[in-house]
Amino acid sequence: MPKKRKTKLRHWLNEQPRGSMSELAKALGVSRQYVYKIAEGNQVVSESVAERIADFTGLNVDELSYFRVVIHRPD
Incomplete structure (x- = not known):
């Protein structure tokens, strides 16, 4: 089974108040x-x-660049 990668978005959501995923x-x-x-x-x-x-x-710009790579990377 491929290792599931946690994304920067997951970490961000974990740090936010409850309901942030729904708001996003x-x-x-x-x-x-x-x-x-x-x-x-x-x-x-x-x-x-x-x-x-x-x-x-x-x-920020660097985080966005990394995020773009991660979300477009095939498993």
Whole structure:
């Protein structure tokens, strides 16, 4: 079984108040389950969704670059 990779988004969500995943999903216009899959590293997302996640979470330029690599990397 491939090792599941935890994403920067997962770490960010763990540090936020309860309900942040729902707020992020609403801001992105997607389901909470979709955000969960992204956070767990099980969902590849488009560049526009990646940028909206970065805006919502306040990722800096370096973190955004790394996040883009991680979300587009195949298992």
